[in-house]
Amino acid sequence: TNGLVYSRIITELPTLGDELGPLLPLYCDLAPDVDCAGRDYQTNQAYQASVVGGIDTRTSIRGAIDNPENPEGFIVVAGKALTRNHSALSTLLVDTLSHVNFDELARVREMIAQMRVQEEARITDVGHSLALAAASASINATAALNEQWTGLSAIKTLKALDNALNEEGAVEALCEQLRQIAAAVARAPRQLVIVSESKHRQDVEAALAEAVENLPAIQSQPAQLTAPIAQPGVAWLVNTQVNFCAKAYPCAPQNHDDAAALYVLSALLRNEFLHREVREKGGAYGGGAS
Numbered sequence: 001t002n003g004l005v006y007s008r009i010i011t012e013l014p015t016l017g018d019e020l021g022p023l024l025p026l027y028c029d030l031a032p033d034v035d036c037a038g039r040d041y042q043t044n045q046a047y048q049a050s051v052v053g054g055i056d057t058r059t060s061i062r063g064a065i066d067n068p069e070n071p072e073g074f075i076v077v078a079g080k081a082l083t084r085n086h087s088a089l090s091t092l093l094v095d096t097l098s099h100v101n102f103d104e105l106a107r108v109r110e111m112i113a114q115m116r117v118q119e120e121a122r123i124t125d126v127g128h129s130l131a132l133a134a135a136s137a138s139i140n141a142t143a144a145l146n147e148q149w150t151g152l153s154a155i156k157t158l159k160a161l162d163n164a165l166n167e168e169g170a171v172e173a174l175c176e177q178l179r180q181i182a183a184a185v186a187r188a189p190r191q192l193v194i195v196s197e198s199k200h201r202q203d204v205e206a207a208l209a210e211a212v213e214n215l216p217a218i219q220s221q222p223a224q225l226t227a228p229i230a231q232p233g234v235a236w237l238v239n240t241q242v243n244f245c246a247k248a249y250p251c252a253p254q255n256h257d258d259a260a261a262l263y264v265l266s267a268l269l270r271n272e273f274l275h276r277e278v279r280e281k282g283g284a285y286g287g288g289a290s
Helices: 017-033 041-051 083-098 105-121 127-136 141-150 152-164 170-186 198-212 259-281
Strands: 004-012 055-064 067-082 190-195
Touching: 004 083, 004 198, 017 041, 017 055, 017 067, 017 105, 017 141, 017 152, 017 170, 041 083, 055 083, 055 141, 067 083, 067 141, 083 170, 083 198, 105 152, 105 170, 127 141, 127 152, 141 152, 190 198
Parallel strands: none
Antiparallel strands: 004 067, 004 190, 055 067
16 A cells, blocks of 8 residues: 555444435535534644545445445545554544534635535536436436435535525524534444555554544434436536536346446447547547446
């Protein structure tokens, strides 16, 4: 690992209800960059920069291996550091999971406004991925939920939230909801993952296990995830001069005998056929398959 250690705390998504559930991606985006463990956000960011290569918090929604129709969700708190800083990394992961603070209202409001600008600006850069997510949302609940939380629907939701926060008391109400989410996530069932050089593995493993002992006792029940499946043939109007088109097909789950062949086929289609036909002959910017 060239002297680096990678650590993750993976929690199952807790049951949050219809009001808090849609805010989980926002919670993940904000958590590493707000007040934490008694440190204001500036001090916390400076401390992160001094000992680790960054803290990342995100949701992960996947279909079950044996049944892609059944979505399973997790929150991943991850980071990397030089081996000599592995204890500090473990502590930061636990702090981010259990001691994040949403009391600095102006900081939360500022970050949401910045996120809106960034998400709108990146549409053209990730247009193919957004189109694929929109097309896939009509296949099953797993794909529909992924689109709601990471696709064009998520950008639309963020814009609406940013507008709504101009109302008096709206930011405080949102921060209270984020506090409730943080409390539930800290008590969710969890797993630990480390990647390190073998000679340091036991020390890294022990430090992360010791840090995790400071987390609250597990109380939350895993969420039963679902989402309404989108209608096929959806078109989104966005502020760009480039059109992005995609079509999605249901196929075999990961444990099916044909899964490996389909994975290889997608690469062959992308590199040996679609690029030639769509870009070289058709004149479009590009195409792909996955």
